[in-house]
Amino acid sequence: MASDPGNAKRALRAELRERRQNMTATERERATAGITANLQRLVDEHGAQSLACYLSGSHEPNTRPFLNWAFARRLRVLLPISRQDGLLDWTVDDGDSETLGIHGWPEAVGELLGPIAINDVDLIIVPAAAVDLGGVRMGWGRGYFDKTLGSMEKCPPVYAVVFDGEVLDEVPRERHDEPVDGAVTPTRVIRFR
Numbered sequence: 001m002a003s004d005p006g007n008a009k010r011a012l013r014a015e016l017r018e019r020r021q022n023m024t025a026t027e028r029e030r031a032t033a034g035i036t037a038n039l040q041r042l043v044d045e046h047g048a049q050s051l052a053c054y055l056s057g058s059h060e061p062n063t064r065p066f067l068n069w070a071f072a073r074r075l076r077v078l079l080p081i082s083r084q085d086g087l088l089d090w091t092v093d094d095g096d097s098e099t100l101g102i103h104g105w106p107e108a109v110g111e112l113l114g115p116i117a118i119n120d121v122d123l124i125i126v127p128a129a130a131v132d133l134g135g136v137r138m139g140w141g142r143g144y145f146d147k148t149l150g151s152m153e154k155c156p157p158v159y160a161v162v163f164d165g166e167v168l169d170e171v172p173r174e175r176h177d178e179p180v181d182g183a184v185t186p187t188r189v190i191r192f193r
Contacts, residue, residue, distance in 0.1 A: 005172035009138060016129045016166060020059040023163075031163055032062040034186030039066040039125065042159060042189055043075070048122035050076040052090065055098055055106040060127055061161045061186075071095035078117055079108035080144070088144050090117040103142065118148060121156055126180065128160035130171050135179040135192030138171040149178035157181045159189075 023031075043051065051070070056063040070077050070093070077093040082101045091110030101107035118124070126145045130138045137160045139145055149155060159182045167183055167190060182191040 005174045008172035009174075012138065012172065013129050013140065017059065019165065020163070023059075028062070031186040032065060035061050035063075035161060035184060036065040036069065038184045038186070038189050039063075039161070040069055042184060043070070043123065046123050046157060048075070050078075050121045051123040051125060052078040052080070052118050052121045053093075053125040054080055054127050055108060056127070056161075057105050061163060063125070063161065067093060068095065076121075078113070078121060079110075080148075081107050081112065082142075082144060086143060086147055087115045088118075088148050089114055115148070115151070119152060119154070123156055124149070124158040125184070126158060126160050128162050128166070128180075128183075130166040130168050131160045131162055131180060131183045131192075132168050132171045133192070134170070135181065136171050136173045136177060137180045138177070143176065146176050146178045150176070159184050161185075164188075 053063055053067060078090040079093050080088040081091055082103055083089055089112045091108050091113060093108060094110055097109035098106050099109050128137045129140055149158060158180045160180045161184050164185045164187055167185060181193055182189060
């Protein structure tokens with residue numbers, strides 16, 4: 001990897017962002033169906049009754065059908081709300097309400113539970129730009145999920161959601177990057193450790 005992981009990350013993010021923007025509607029629909037099925041299977045395998053997830057942005061793998069399924073099953077789902085201080089608050093998914101957060105990403109609307117609410121979940125589903133086969137997750141550069149995962153005393157399994165071409169041999173890593181236990185793609189669930 002490049003000697004400056006920050007620059008390498010920026011270049012890789014730009015490439016991945018362009019790839020996502022160039023996906024066809026058919027490719028997105030197929031990916032959404034596969035990701036939804038694989039997330040459902042993951043929840044069932046872990047016996048998760050409570051989980052943390054996120055509302056996907058327009059070019060991210062679509063988490064909404066999965067969230068609808070979880071809501072219909074009466075699973076307790078916490079969704080993140082970005083704060084100015086770089087931490088995440090959480091709210092329980094009501095299956096409906098959302099707005100644009102401080103960075104322009106979709107976020108849930110609801111009672112703020114504070115950053116430590118995530119400590120009670122059975123499974124954590126996080127966004128990612130890419131992951132590598134060693135479990136290194138590269139996000140989009142704001143550090144919210146790295147801070148959250150790094151501050152947890154006892155972290156449940158963490159899975160990143162990415163498209164198939166975003167599971168790479170290696171991604172640039174910096175000291176603050178928190179690893180994930182696996183990745184969910186349209187075609188598979190990968191476990192790293």
